[in-house]
Amino acid sequence: MRMILYILRRSVTMILTLLAISALVFIVIKLPPGDFLSNQIAELRSQGDPSAVAKAEFLRTQYGLDRPVWEQYLIWIGAWPGPNGFSGLLQGDWGWSFEFQRPVNDVVGGALGLTLLVNIAVVIFVHVVAIPIALYSATRQYSWGDYAATLLGYLGLATPNFLLALILLFYLNRWFGISIGGMMDPRFDQEPMSMAKLQSIGSHLIAPVIVIGLGGTAAMIRRMRANLLDELQKQYTITARAKGMKPVPALVKYPFRMALNPFVADIGNLLPHLISGSVLVSLVLSLPTVGPVLLQALKQQDQFLAGFILMFVAVLTVVGMLLSDLLLAAIDPRIRFGRRRG
Amino acid sequence: MPEALEPLVRIRDLAVDFDGDAGLVHAVRGVSFDLHAGRTLAVVGESGSGKSVTANAMLRLLPKRGRIVNGSILFRDPEGGGTIDIAGLDAASEKMRQLRGARIAMIFQEPMTSLSPLHTVGDQVTEALRIHDAVPMAEAQKRAMAVFERVGFRDPKRMLDTYPFELSGGMRQRAMIAMALICRPALLIADEPTTALDVTTQAQILALIKELQAETQMAVLLITHDLGVVANMADDVVVMYRGQVMERGGLADIFRRPEHPYLKALMKAVPHFDMKQDERLTPLREIRIDAAAAAAAAHCGREPIQHGRTVLAVTGVTKTFTLRSGGLLGEPQQVSALSNVNLTLRAGETLGLVGESGSGKTTLSKVIMRAMAPNCGQVCFDDGGGPRDVFKLKGPDLKDFRRAVQFVFQDPFSSLDPRMTVYDILAEPLRIHRVGNEDQRFQRVKDLLELVGLDQRSMRRYPHSFSGGQRQRIGLARALALNPAVILCDEPTSALDVSVQAQILNLLKDLQKALGLSYLFVSHNLAVVDYMANDIAVMCRGVIVEQAPRETLFRSPKHPYTQALLAAVPSPDLDHPLDFARLTRGGFSNPADWPEPFRIVPGETRPEMAEVEPEHFLALARPCAPAHPEPMRAAS
Numbered sequence: 001m002r003m004i005l006y007i008l009r010r011s012v013t014m015i016l017t018l019l020a021i022s023a024l025v026f027i028v029i030k031l032p033p034g035d036f037l038s039n040q041i042a043e044l045r046s047q048g049d050p051s052a053v054a055k056a057e058f059l060r061t062q063y064g065l066d067r068p069v070w071e072q073y074l075i076w077i078g079a080w081p082g083p084n085g086f087s088g089l090l091q092g093d094w095g096w097s098f099e100f101q102r103p104v105n106d107v108v109g110g111a112l113g114l115t116l117l118v119n120i121a122v123v124i125f126v127h128v129v130a131i132p133i134a135l136y137s138a139t140r141q142y143s144w145g146d147y148a149a150t151l152l153g154y155l156g157l158a159t160p161n162f163l164l165a166l167i168l169l170f171y172l173n174r175w176f177g178i179s180i181g182g183m184m185d186p187r188f189d190q191e192p193m194s195m196a197k198l199q200s201i202g203s204h205l206i207a208p209v210i211v212i213g214l215g216g217t218a219a220m221i222r223r224m225r226a227n228l229l230d231e232l233q234k235q236y237t238i239t240a241r242a243k244g245m246k247p248v249p250a251l252v253k254y255p256f257r258m259a260l261n262p263f264v265a266d267i268g269n270l271l272p273h274l275i276s277g278s279v280l281v282s283l284v285l286s287l288p289t290v291g292p293v294l295l296q297a298l299k300q301q302d303q304f305l306a307g308f309i310l311m312f313v314a315v316l317t318v319v320g321m322l323l324s325d326l327l328l329a330a331i332d333p334r335i336r337f338g339r340r341r342g
Numbered sequence: 343m344p345e346a347l348e349p350l351v352r353i354r355d356l357a358v359d360f361d362g363d364a365g366l367v368h369a370v371r372g373v374s375f376d377l378h379a380g381r382t383l384a385v386v387g388e389s390g391s392g393k394s395v396t397a398n399a400m401l402r403l404l405p406k407r408g409r410i411v412n413g414s415i416l417f418r419d420p421e422g423g424g425t426i427d428i429a430g431l432d433a434a435s436e437k438m439r440q441l442r443g444a445r446i447a448m449i450f451q452e453p454m455t456s457l458s459p460l461h462t463v464g465d466q467v468t469e470a471l472r473i474h475d476a477v478p479m480a481e482a483q484k485r486a487m488a489v490f491e492r493v494g495f496r497d498p499k500r501m502l503d504t505y506p507f508e509l510s511g512g513m514r515q516r517a518m519i520a521m522a523l524i525c526r527p528a529l530l531i532a533d534e535p536t537t538a539l540d541v542t543t544q545a546q547i548l549a550l551i552k553e554l555q556a557e558t559q560m561a562v563l564l565i566t567h568d569l570g571v572v573a574n575m576a577d578d579v580v581v582m583y584r585g586q587v588m589e590r591g592g593l594a595d596i597f598r599r600p601e602h603p604y605l606k607a608l609m610k611a612v613p614h615f616d617m618k619q620d621e622r623l624t625p626l627r628e629i630r631i632d633a634a635a636a637a638a639a640a641h642c643g644r645e646p647i648q649h650g651r652t653v654l655a656v657t658g659v660t661k662t663f664t665l666r667s668g669g670l671l672g673e674p675q676q677v678s679a680l681s682n683v684n685l686t687l688r689a690g691e692t693l694g695l696v697g698e699s700g701s702g703k704t705t706l707s708k709v710i711m712r713a714m715a716p717n718c719g720q721v722c723f724d725d726g727g728g729p730r731d732v733f734k735l736k737g738p739d740l741k742d743f744r745r746a747v748q749f750v751f752q753d754p755f756s757s758l759d760p761r762m763t764v765y766d767i768l769a770e771p772l773r774i775h776r777v778g779n780e781d782q783r784f785q786r787v788k789d790l791l792e793l794v795g796l797d798q799r800s801m802r803r804y805p806h807s808f809s810g811g812q813r814q815r816i817g818l819a820r821a822l823a824l825n826p827a828v829i830l831c832d833e834p835t836s837a838l839d840v841s842v843q844a845q846i847l848n849l850l851k852d853l854q855k856a857l858g859l860s861y862l863f864v865s866h867n868l869a870v871v872d873y874m875a876n877d878i879a880v881m882c883r884g885v886i887v888e889q890a891p892r893e894t895l896f897r898s899p900k901h902p903y904t905q906a907l908l909a910a911v912p913s914p915d916l917d918h919p920l921d922f923a924r925l926t927r928g929g930f931s932n933p934a935d936w937p938e939p940f941r942i943v944p945g946e947t948r949p950e951m952a953e954v955e956p957e958h959f960l961a962l963a964r965p966c967a968p969a970h971p972e973p974m975r976a977a978s
Contacts, residue, residue, distance in 0.1 A: 235455040242401055243470045243521070244443035247434070254458050333505045334459055 095304025134224030156218030162280035231255035268320035349376035356413035384576035402433035447522035451534035453514035464502030512543035540698035570912030613873035625844035629795035659719030694875025748821035754813035811842035906930035
């Protein structure tokens with residue numbers, strides 16, 4: 001009951017937050033003078049193509065770009081009747097991409113799923129690789145293994161990931177003759193989902209996941225190691241050993257559990273960070289994720305497309321935050337009880 | 343006779359080295375002693391004497407940098423299995439692991455950090471059992487509940503699902519003891535088990551350890567720096583100093599006829615209640631304050647306030663805290679931290695404030711510092727120009743007040759900025775209050791260092807290169823920098839060794855005499871307060887229950903709480919043993935459990951100070967006037 005109330009209350013704040021973010025997003029997109037269509041119209045005028053100009057003018061009215069900015073915003077989120085009545089984000093209409101001349105839904109629909117897929121794979125990769133290395137490194141501080149992990153960690157932090165992507169792209173092709181660009185073999189592009197297609201996606205995932213995840217893995221190893229070293233000094237770790245626990249269970253049950261908290265609190269930040277951080281890699285590896293699309297849309301002032309992608313990232317962040325708060329409460333009784341006891 | 347039997351543990355020539363940053367440190371050098379079943383051996387020593395290192399070596403729990411370089415630790419398990427040389431085992435071996443927790447168990451000083459906050463007490467206690475005996479969970483829980491009941495938990499079943507942070511310090515230490523005892527070890531190592539606890543709780547924990555030892559015939563290795571605890575607990579004593587055993591023998595021999603100069607000196611350094619009016623403690627190293635420096639310091643600025651005049655008067659101060667309550671719709675809870683507190687501090691004198699944790703001592707000192715506003719009541723400060731309400735001060739007057747009232751903190755390690763040199767630390771208050779130019783400040787810092795007996799060369803050094811006692815002296819010098827009239831000392835020696843404590847206490851006394859300072863001395867250590875204070879006030883749950891001159895209060899206490907506190911202080915005198923039977927009853931710190939006419943029931947009665955003898959005040963219960971119900975009482 002308490003939990004449900006808590007989630008309800010959080011949901012209300014989430015909605016308010018998203019509303020505030022949507023306003024900010026719109027203002028930022030609108031900050032540069034003009035918009036996609038007015039730029040296009042100016043260009044067409046200079047070429048003297050009256051029919052194209054007329055079409056663009058028609059689109060301007062069609063999408064309400066001739067109205068004041070605040071009205072445009074309200075139409076966009078669906079709180080104001082536009083030329084087609086109430087039709088905005090709230091109603092599930094994500095708008096029109098001027099650049100691609102298709103509804104935003106069509107442009108990014110597929111990419112969203114793949115973006116999520118890549119990023120969730122990256123998150124899993126980061127944790128699965130970083131945690132064991134950090135555990136090893138912390139328990140054997142100043143050993144050769146620790147130094148090796150530290151060196152690799154610094155290399156991972158220092159290497160720009162798009163560079164690594166280029167190198168991998170080149171050498172994997174040269175030595176093994178495999179192409180890692182794209183999300184799948186081009187022949188599956190238009191085909192429905194099948195085992196073979198799934199396998200192709202899986203094999204194409206490996207390189208981008210490693211490339212995108214490397215920096216995060218290195219950072220997580222460093223932070224996890226530092227946290228663990230702190231916790232290993234704590235009295236309860238010694239208590240566990242004084243009880244006669246075996247080293248590995250004693251490590252995982254006590255210090256590791258304690259060291260995990262900051263990372264769980266970070267989950268909310270992870271996804272948006274990965275999306276904005278992986279744009280370059282996606283470009284280099286020609287991955288059809290939303291990153292490159294966002295970049296393009298921002299450059300071209302393709303306002304509905306850019307706005308939608310930014311909102312998508314915001315939703316991920318806010319939901320991620322809620323998830324990490326709930327997870328924290330689940331794994332840490334002090335947080336769970338703290339609310340009750342004040 | 344236990345002596346006739348072969349000892350449970352026989353340690354011979356044990357030596358432990360540490361690879362420190364500054365080279366090899368011989369932490370333990372050739373220590374030998376025996377431990378017998380059913381007896382308690384107390385290892386006494388100051389920090390750095392190697393007592394904890396010895397205990398950790400017995401469990402092979404030394405830090406990575408430490409290693410046993412010589413000697414043997416022969417453990418003869420009374421349940422068979424022959425004699426094992428622990429020093430010869432591999433610390434990570436299966437055999438060593440089976441000894442830990444099962445045959446030799448350990449409890450630690452800080453009960454909060456010794457238990458994991460993320461796991462229930464039940465989980466952590468049954469774990470010890472399930473590691474060593476393959477018992478099913480249900481059986482383990484049953485046995486855990488039996489141990490919980492034995493260590494004094496009223497609801498053993500609930501303890502299984504309770505988290506450590508839901509328990510008080512004393513309760514946590516009981517949980518630790520339950521965890522140590524669930525496997526019925528032959529030896530219990532207790533490393534300062536009560537140092538972090540209040541005196542009444544300490545007495546209860548000590549009594550519990552004694553009872554359990556009588557039942558199970560286990561041997562207890564008690565590590566402590568408190569000679570009072572030793573006198574009440576030990577059968578045999580080992581005194582350690584700098585990694586070596588100075589003296590060892592039976593309790594009576596050691597205490598009645600101490601031979602080694604170190605032990606003799608240590609005994610003279612501990613304040614006790616039988617001290618005469620002007621008797622002085624003898625620290626191992628005395629700091630004499632320089633008369634010239636004192637004169638220079640006294641001349642700087644302020645005129646001394648006439649001795650005996652009231653400098654600080656606290657009248658009717660009440661402070662309640664509102665706790666954010668649980669749930670979404672729950673009423674916020676009101677907790678009364680101070681209720682109707684009255685105190686007077688006279689110039690050149692010391693007012694001692696005694697109370698256990700949570701009694702409101704710290705809140706009161708914050709109110710006096712004007713770091714926190716009370717709900718009602720007044721704090722008046724008088725530096726010679728007439729009393730003024732501290733909470734109405736503004737601008738330059740407030741600044742003057744800030745200069746005149748200074749603070750000495752409890753923890754000398756965290757109260758000095760590690761990134762500032764001693765000179766910066768001492769000159770900072772002068773800089774903030776724009777006192778003098780750079781040359782004058784330099785001279786002042788020099789004088790201050792001399793005043794607290796520190797070398798002038800310390801000026802360019804950083805706090806980390808000083809010992810705890812030296813740091814506390816730096817903290818004291820910082821408090822003196824602005825020539826204050828009043829210094830609030832919040833447990834200034836509780837983090838220090840006894841010999842250093844004596845040094846600091848004497849220094850405080852000398853400075854008081856030389857500079858005419860007034861101290862508000864807050865401490866939980868009654869003997870220390872007794873040594874320092876002219877007047878003593880005893881606090882419990884935000885109420886001053888008794889206040890009287892030093893000679894009266896601890897010699898003829900009237901209030902049941904004061905009596906209980908005094909009875910719980912372990913005395914290093916063998917002729918004054920603790921009355922464990924009385925102390926284990928508990929309930930002293932709950933005003934609702936006090937006998938009439940002291941009994942205070944929230945909502946029905948409230949405390950009011952009555953002068954029972956000249957200058958001897960007692961808090962007696964008076965019925966609450968129904969017409970003016972105090973809001974905080976009604977809510978709490």
